[in-house]
Amino acid sequence: MTGYVEPVPHEFAANYLFDANGLAPFFAADSQVKAGGGSQCSEFYDRGERWTVTLYYQDSNIVHPGSQLLTGTEWRLEEMREFRLKVKRHEEEDPVGQQSFNAHITPRWQGMKVEKRDGTVSSYSVPDGIREAVNVKVQGSNIDFSRYLQLLQSAALAVGIRADYFEEPHEYSNVQDAERYVRVHEDASGPVHARDGPIASMGHLLESDRQGYRKVVQNDDDDHGRNLPGYYHTVTLGPRRIREAFPDHSLPKEIKHYYAREALSQGDDSPLAHPKIGASYQVNRWDEKLGVTSEELNQLEHELDQTVLSVLADAGLDVAPLRGTGPFVRDTYFEVETTEDGPDPIGLDLTHIRSTQESVVIRYLVDGLGPVQWESLQTLVTDGGEVSPANIADEHDRHVESVRRALRGIEDLVVREYAKVSLRSTYVAELVHDAVQEAEEAVKRAAETGAKAIRVAEQGMEETMSVFIAWAARHGIDVDDALSRREARMKLRVGEPGRETRRAIKEGFRIWKEAGLPEERFRMAKIRFRDGGLSDAWRYLNPG
Template sequence: MKAVELAFHEFAANYLFDDHALKPFFACDSRVKDGDGSQVAEFEIGSERWVVKLYYQDSGIVHPGPENPQGTPFRINEIREFRFAVSRHPEEDPVGEQSFNAHLAPRWQGMEIENDQGKRSEYSVPEPITEAVNVKINGSNIDFRRYHELLCRAAESVGIHRRYFERPHQFSNVQDAERYVRLDSDRSGPIHARDGPIASMAHLLENDRDGYRKLVQNERDEKGRHLPGYYHTVTLGPRRVSEAFPSHTFPREVKHYYSREAAGMDDDETLANPKLGASYQVSRWDETIGVTDDDLEALITQLDETVCSVMADAGIPVHPADDDRGDGHGPFVSDAYFDPTEEQEVNVVSLDLTRIRETQESVVVKHLSDGLSPVEWEALETLVTDGGQVSPQDIAEEHGRHVDSVRRALKRIPELVESEYGSVSLRSNHVAEMVHDAVQEARDATRRAVEAGAKALEAAERGIDETTSALVAWCAKHGIDVDDRQEARVMFRLQGVENVEARLKEAYRLWTEAGKDPARFRSAQIDLGERGKSAAWRWL
């Protein structure tokens, strides 16, 4: 479907080049020395003007001596590492944030590094690589697909052959990438609401203890100023991502965030409005995303589908033309790098978080209504009260059961729990909360039953007749507190009690059977806590 074209934000990647071994490294060293420490140049791509500066930094790489283990001569006295600072010409980028820095360092098998304490260790270089250079790029507000060509042109402009950088090795990989839209602050509330898609994805898709889970809901900036939705993020690992986006693969963070100074800005300033972005989280899996055109296209596609799907789930139009306000920009606000008038085709995925929630709830209700065995109850009770790693053996030891009995019980409730590599967890936070409520309710019911029995015995010992004793026990069982002092109006406290009408009718029956004055009951005050107060007769 038609959707707004998202903007490119942060990007980081390691580009590994081995076709020309260490020649790019020695070329940088030579050019920096020729320029007394740096080289500065300009270049053009189409109608764009770019500025580049080549300079050096100290290195922790140990000098190999006359030659390295591969036999390559080292005719330099000191090993340095090099950087290309590349930016759009300031006349074309007044904001000054369309830029990147490329850090070039040599690599060879057997290379050693030395830390600040003088301790040396061998640097790990992938086996197929004998000699190469690694170029780590960190940039922002540039099309991910353009960094490679910009690096080649930047190197060429300061006198280094572009051919050194034309073919990245297959081990090259993306480290960070974000796409975003900027939303009108008056429209973005449903995204960061307590029941919005950011909170719901963390709540429903994350196993209660498995893997990395991160939900941040910060309403205050670094200066303590209150700004709803200031920094709300959810991070999902690859397995949880696939639950929401079946065709997607990599881990990501979805975030709604404002600039640091937004709270002090006038509403009509661009940065007073938040961004909604999705970014790749490389540290949350063991796989990689390459830097080929196909790799980057797939990366962009998944990030865009994520952002647009989150907007759609929150009821926010993904294209300005879909908005009924008719101002041309819809819910979007343009900035120096985001143009809401540009459009693209995006597959908007139905997150269907409501369906996931209802499915999880129906599963819990089904198991509770069908009845759980004692071992199943014990397993669930342990899972909701233990915050660490739990194994079937732990559950068995806690409740004096045989571990095989626990394993059989867990196999009977696969919709509620996940068992993997000897550990057990509830399927999601939402399931965990529902099970917790059920376990707590069972505990409360047991406590109320014990208290009811105790109060009935106490009443009998005090010589109270059987019908009055039944009333006392019934009130204790249902968590109803009765203040029946003769000189005061009768008070029934039913905070948290459901089915108030049915409960009061039953209480009225027991009251009259105990020979108490019906008029006093009917005139009693009913305290429902946050739900207010009323007279008892209204419920009878």
Template structure:
């Protein structure tokens, strides 16, 4: 499908190498010593000019002694680690943000690190890895798959054989990766709107309290200046991301964000316009899961599909001619490519309707008192909630609470000892239902009180019935015997229906129809009318 080509942004990975053991580490040590502390070099890659600088830093790795546990001779007295900074030639990259740093550290089984308090901790090394190096690369604005090649070319230019960095070990893992598009600020509003895809994904797809939920909607920059959409994000874990993207498995953060200085920049500056991006969130993976180098293609496809789907859901043309709503910057060119991934129809309306139907069905079927108790606690208690907590709050038996929750499994989520509502959106719907139930009880009490008052005043059962209707609908009725009947409503919403219903009650009570038809109708906003206008057909 034709779609705009997204740009590469941040990248963070542990590139592991073991084919040559610790040779690359010793080579880096020799190169640093030869350069009396550092080395600098230039090299070319794919017709581009790059620069590299090698330096060292102190290390907290515990010295292995004369040999490593696997028998490799260790002749270095001082423990150091090495850094290779790789960056595009300034003449080709005036902004200076196409770069990365490769932090080189040795690895062997059973190695330890010393903490600041003198205690020691084991540094994890993949099982079966043997000896080798870990190169932690952290960079930006470079194609993800280019990092090993650029590292190898930089190493060769600095006097470290490039072959040491060519083929990452299968246990190489990716910690962060982001793809983005820059959108004209006048077109990006639907992305970060309160009912836009970012907010909707957070409220519709995230459990209301279990696990991890993060929805950020910040419209003020660091200087307190208002900039709508300044930093809006939603983070979806493994389970929730599949609700929006059924064939995705990697947790992600979706974001709409501006540069810090955006509000002060002229409109022709790219940084005055926001990015819409998606980034990997490895912290949301289970402890025994990771993203390997072999997953790189899948990762890039999922990130691209996420961004394009969010843009499409916001009504933005993802395959425009002539740039469309996109804004070019130093690293993003809005070119349309026929090999792009198909955007996924987020269909958040479907999810919203599905969650609404669940709530409505339970309310329509009628909830047992214990179920109402459970829902009331879930929408009012901000902490972790267990069935025992609900039972304690409402003086119920815990087994009756558990039974009530089992009958609402499509409305609530139970995990281990805690229970929560299925999503933030479901929580909002339930909150409104609970609030309405409370208001109904309050109105019922007021109705009873007013009916009793009417009876005490000698108005009789017929007028008591009418007053009960008025109390139930929140209508203020003034019935001075020597003045016109006055009906007061808070607003115009459904006033006509309420007035007609009141007329039926009035007639059923045998009260004079003309008196009701001539009643004055007043609203809180000061507007007024005569009741007969709502009672006349057409």
């Protein structure tokens, strides 16, 4: 095997609009259904494969136009119907029965009206430039995207409808859904859906905390409430943010790690016991459209495949196995084949993005932030709605221009667009949130320090004791109130054990002695760490 593993098609949906022959395809479908007494069934071959097709009808909510359309065409049909072609790979060649599609054929004409469920009637919007046409909505699975049009033509011909009716899709035709996937062994897929894996990281790092679209799902329980790590993990990103990871991509996508509903009831030798990793096109996440031309379908396949391969590679999986199937598992439609014609995976570089965002936040905190900048950040990390500079100004009784100037000074932290402001990513938001909380805690500690200093003074202790209180506040060390109870053992609550803690405690001991306080009292102090661990102060005062 050479090259990279090749993802395979899963779901696909598209609207094919045909106007070259007006309503002729619709009338032909009606005629053939009536000739067959309500349906037509047939078989055909495509690329040596055996397929079945059934033409049938369904009721329609399109309002009967009378004897003549507004376009002038005579309408001789008494009933309003719509038609469907059910196309499947023959069961002898596809025992699973999941390689199939359904084509829904509906008419379009200027002035068309539809009746809603509540009985009200409204006009149906037909694009300008379309006089009469048919729309064929195709929904299928496990078929190459580029094959649907040819299969539609062959299926139509098999039930007596001219194939050339479906040769030239109108430029308004568009893709609605598409997914490409691979199946990975359950023992190998963990790094993909891990909390710090590529799926979670893309949602965490690549999206503004308020702007654009981000959806992260991390569900580890199946539909029956049974725990299955990675059962359904997805991240959905709009086109702007997807380009941060894939600079040459333009299509919004969902990246998924998911199991079949019945996965836990399958044996290890069943493909369904192992998860799929896929990428799917998300039409609702942008205002543009993806057409059905060969070039556009190639772009779709390229972007989806490169996304899948890059996610796998980022998680450390071998995407070019030289022997056997590597971390992949065969199923009926995924043969674990490699190709040198597909796209190369690209480095997502999420670690670099994380480090860069951390550096930006740290730099601003070290350099110092102005009062208005701090107030703006406080609002952004605590307000869950849409935030504008005016909102921030109103909340803190500032002039809106002062807020705008403050925001311009921290442009690496925030995104400003259309009178709205947000933090640059969810990760930046969390870092800033922690910084804001730390600042608030520092103010609280300062107030507590002042109160302790007053108590110390009231107790007649030396003035230098206030220096010790300031030392504790500076290092975030909580000194137990045993200062006022001389018979009690002093307690110091600190952060993490290590070199910095040792240095801080030695400094505190020096200040304690300069205050003229009993050395033994400090040396015998009990140290409690943030994680619950315990130690004695004297252990940190010995050389080393």
